[in-house]
Amino acid sequence: MKHSTDRILTTHVGSLIRPQDLQDFLRLKQGGKPYDEQGFQACLTKSVAEVVKRQADAGIDVVSDGEFGKSISWAQYALTRLSGFERRPIADDKANPFKRGADRTKFAEFYAELDAKEAPSTVTEAICTGPITYTGNDELLRDIANFKAALKNVNVEEAFLPVAAPSSVIPDRKNEYYKNDEELQLAIADAMRTEYKTIIDAGFLVQLDDARSAVTFDRMVPPASFADYKKWLEKQIEIMNHALEGLPRERVRYHICWGSWPGPHTSDVALKDIVDVVLKANVGAFVIEGANPRHEHEWKVWKDVKLGDGQVLIPGVISHATNVVEHPELVAERIVRLANIVGRENVIGGTDCGFAQGPFYRRVHPSIEWAKLEALAEGARIASRELWGKAAA
Numbered sequence: 378m379k380h381s382t383d384r385i386l387t388t389h390v391g392s393l394i395r396p397q398d399l400q401d402f403l404r405l406k407q408g409g410k411p412y413d414e415q416g417f418q419a420c421l422t423k424s425v426a427e428v429v430k431r432q433a434d435a436g437i438d439v440v441s442d443g444e445f446g447k448s449i450s451w452a453q454y455a456l457t458r459l460s461g462f463e464r465r466p467i468a469d470d471k472a473n474p475f476k477r478g479a480d481r482t483k484f485a486e487f488y489a490e491l492d493a494k495e496a497p498s499t500v501t502e503a504i505c506t507g508p509i510t511y512t513g514n515d516e517l518l519r520d521i522a523n524f525k526a527a528l529k530n531v532n533v534e535e536a537f538l539p540v541a542a543p544s545s546v547i548p549d550r551k552n553e554y555y556k557n558d559e560e561l562q563l564a565i566a567d568a569m570r571t572e573y574k575t576i577i578d579a580g581f582l583v584q585l586d587d588a589r590s591a592v593t594f595d596r597m598v599p600p601a602s603f604a605d606y607k608k609w610l611e612k613q614i615e616i617m618n619h620a621l622e623g624l625p626r627e628r629v630r631y632h633i634c635w636g637s638w639p640g641p642h643t644s645d646v647a648l649k650d651i652v653d654v655v656l657k658a659n660v661g662a663f664v665i666e667g668a669n670p671r672h673e674h675e676w677k678v679w680k681d682v683k684l685g686d687g688q689v690l691i692p693g694v695i696s697h698a699t700n701v702v703e704h705p706e707l708v709a710e711r712i713v714r715l716a717n718i719v720g721r722e723n724v725i726g727g728t729d730c731g732f733a734q735g736p737f738y739r740r741v742h743p744s745i746e747w748a749k750l751e752a753l754a755e756g757a758r759i760a761s762r763e764l765w766g767k768a769a770a
Contacts, residue, residue: 378582378627378661379439379534380689380722384761385712386438387754388691390632390664391539391584392451392731393432393443394743399424403448403736421445422523429527435747436754438534439582439725442527446520450735451539451586455546456503458513459568461554462547464501478595479644488640495738503550509564511571521579537630538576539731542587543569543620544613559612566620573620577628584630584664585617588730590655592636594646606646610654618659627687631655632664635672637730637740639698648675652682662689666729668696668703668711676711679718690719693729695753697740702748708756713763721764726757 379386395403399420405412425442432440447454456462481488520538528536543566555561576583590613597606621629633655635645648665655663663684666672676692684690694711695703708726716724732746733739741749 378630378689381725382722384765385716385721385757386534386725387727387750387757388437388439388537388664388725389432389441389695389728389750389753390634390693390697390731391441391444391537391586392733392735393428393441393445394733394739394746395443395445395736396424396427399445400736406448407736418519421519422526425523426527426530429524430531431747432750433531433533435750436757437750440528440531440533440536441539441584442520442524444539444731444733446516446523448736450738451731452541452545452548452589453503453735455513455541455565455569458511458516458572459509459546459565460512461505461507461509461564462503462550463506464503467502478592479598480595480640480642483643484641491638491640503547505550505552505554505561507554509561509568511568513572514575517572517575521576521581524581525579535582537582537584539584539586539632540569540572540576542585542590542613542631543616544593545587545589548589559616562613562616563619566616570620570624573629574624577624582628582630584632585660586632587613587617588634588636590614590633591646591651595636595644598646603646603650607651607654610651611657614654614657618657621659625661626659627661629660630662630664630691631658631660634666634693634730637697637734639740642669642671645671648672649678649681652678656682656685661687662691662725664691664727665693667692668694668729669698673711676715676718679715684719684723689723689725690715691725691727694726694756695728695749697728697730697732700741700745702745703752703756705752705755705759708753709759709763712757712760716760716764726753726760728753 402417428443546565552561573583594606694708
């Protein structure tokens with residue numbers, strides 16, 4: 378994994394807004410309707426090539442494939458790549474796990490209005506009814522091939538593919554097969570290791586997305602205690618490390634955030650209260666939300682904790698959740714204050730979260746997505762001039 382050795386590098390969390398023609402194919406595919414398979418594959422290949430070039434043109438150094446190959450959300454996509462699960466309709470909307478949490482309880486009127494405009498994308502629940510194995514090799518290898526082809530036409534520093542961390546794979550799943558939930562989670566970790574290793578062996582960085590690690594606090598406390606939650610989080614990091622055992626940590630990025638939804642987030646767990654556990658992850662980089670107004674102040678946490686040898690911090694210096702485009706000088710300010718703490722070579726400018734949580738859900742307008750990434754690149758250039766001097770411009 379490259380460091381910012383002579384200038385601040387830039388990247389993002391991975392998921393980008395899908396173009397309309399690709400969405401049209403995915404709607405047919407998700408809906409079980411007839412579609413042109415050859416046309417879909419051609420559209421996907423073209424879309425990946427275009428989005429990779431667009432990232433490079435915007436000034437992004439470490440790019441992704443936009444997650445364009447995933448036909449469901451960033452976490453639910455695993456349903457197409459793992460055996461052992463079946464989907465059933467959520468019979469009682471009030472029991473929908475995606476409508477649960479302390480923030481939703483406190484701001485019930487706000488969330489009722491939000492849901493009326495944008496209902497939760499998941500309307501089925503996933504039930505584990507058999508042994509879990511990895512069955513998504515064909516889909517994964519297709520994504521790798523499309524990404525490699527796209528990278529031949531651009532000049533970037535590195536490339537990564539985002540995937541779900543074990544605790545975020547098919548969140549709110551139910552277990553009807555394994556003895557207990559830990560046994561189920563270990564089976565998921567063992568299966569997903571195939572995906573992680575295949576991506577690394579293909580020459581890419583792998584990014585493990587894990588919104589569930591922080592969001593669970595909002596779902597669990599109360600009635601459970603913070604101690605209960607922290608014990609749960611420690612187990613999730615332990616299971617993730619199990620999945621990564623033997624893989625080169627310098628090829629792994631770990632992304633945590635507090636959920637991408639545009640809510641108040643007043644019940645988010647504080648980074649200072651979990652950073653000691655998060656830093657136990659055996660990874661080369663931590664991609665952590667840090668630009669939104671609920672968490673921006675947490676840059677101060679890094680005054681009191683230390684990255685491990687060779688590890689990189691990729692803070693969110695651009696928000697995914699507002700159509701306001703950050704000023705490049707603000708981006709530079711966010712970068713510089715962290716670089717002065719953890720070392721300029723150990724910081725890569727990033728985004729808080731993905732600009733799209735699946736094929737059809739986005740947080741900003743597509744034109745603003747690119748304006749934000751351009752602001753990120755310009756802010757990194759300003760920060761580089763301040764940190765290295767005029768020669769780094």
